Amino acid sequence: MTTFSSVDALIDALRAAGYFADRRLATAVFLALKLERPLLLEGEPGVGKTELAKALSVVLQRQLLRLQCYDGLEQREALYEWNYAAQLLHMRAAQAHLEAGPGDAVAQVEREVYQDRYLIRRPLLQALQAPAPGAVLLIDEVDRADEPFEAFLLEYLGEYQVSIPEIGTVRAAVKPVTILTSNRTRELNDAVKRRCLYHWLDYPERDRELAIISAQVPQAPEALAQQVADVVTRLRSLPFSNAFQRAPGIAESVEWAKALVALDTLVLDPEVMTDTAGIMFKQREDVAALTTAMAESVLQPPQADA
Template structure:
């Protein structure tokens, strides 16, 4: 399925796409490519679960197909649906012109011309560049019936369209499932996958990530940004900032020509790293200065 013949090669390929992963995650991706197993990534929002699918697709030169999950998502929305308005036009036209007989019309109506392919069906289709990367994002937003359907689809890598028959993938897609763990996903689905918990990175790896994603930032500012965000994650917040917020904040500071962090700069740009007013309120006054002092102290040589 892939020319990646070592864990180091996987890490290097992802790094070339701006995604810096640790060896544990690199190992899971390597095994997924080698064994053809789906990967189930769980972790807090903003730690880079979705980005790994994008980096993997870009690095392998494969098409990325994304199924964004939501409450109420069902099989028909994930696999296919019929273009009902176009079918009705065809029926009315046939009636008006005395066109094809009933059986021929039915065969025409339920053909590829009227089929709207959704992500799961798209992922089963042959692709000249190789099996696509199928990202099933935020699976925890769906319900158990959809999980059961997905388990069956991922077991056989095929879907059935009653009017047309079974569509089987000539080459199984590279499947990445993500969950923010707002609820537990059924064990049966997890057992079908290679599981990995994506945690917040340590200081060194977050520095590497920020350098890759915002290379124009000066090292001194980047170190302050990462140290502050790392310190902020130890606070009692409703939603701790993820790596995505670290990158966004650094880019905002660059746009403002900030050279070094100060309590005033932090107060003006908190909306880039915190997304809930209660969390922002907690950093008003001396709190931002306290955390900044703590962050800068951690950067001083021992």
């Protein structure tokens, strides 16, 4: 497996893959790799949780396996299921043989339907069985799944193994690098947290936001990219319960920079801000809340306190 001699080496590798990590995040990732522990990333939507797992699979040169969680997600979509249709065909083909054959032929056919070729592997099992150098397993938005599903994950998270009744215990050949993300729509089970290293991922500070915008929208003039980073950072620092319902994420600031370039904008003004509010905000009330007066105030450079 690709290893990193230091946190700085990891920061550089991630940057080369297009991901800008601050030191605290990189330290958490570095430790998760060194200690071979799953890493739980919590944070607001759009702060770069999913993207980190993608970037990590690139720098580690491991395949990315992704399990998107949702309400009602079941084990058979996460781990494995049997190819029922193929099993039925197998039984039918064996039927003639059964009718003629000895008594124990029935048991034989029953065993045969649990052969490897009738097993459909889902991301967790794929991750455990991935050949060297192993996989990166992203268990995305685990807060959307329900509590029984979290309980089901415990064996995997604690021991990198799962128990399958018909097969036995499947243990990881190479421990998958495992990233869990949560948008914190609900509190996760303590048992899950205990098995993971934890990192709260915040919005980037202004300079990192600027670096991301400049990297992803190289056609944006430097002055414009700076303005976008300033405005987005200020919008996020407003007391949101009063002003907006949901702050713009990094994807929104990148989109906004692209839109401004498409409109040939060189310098932000309140009018272009309100005209393009739908790119930064995805809630009707928030779009309406970005009034000209509000736009004017966030465009002002912050006043130095006297």
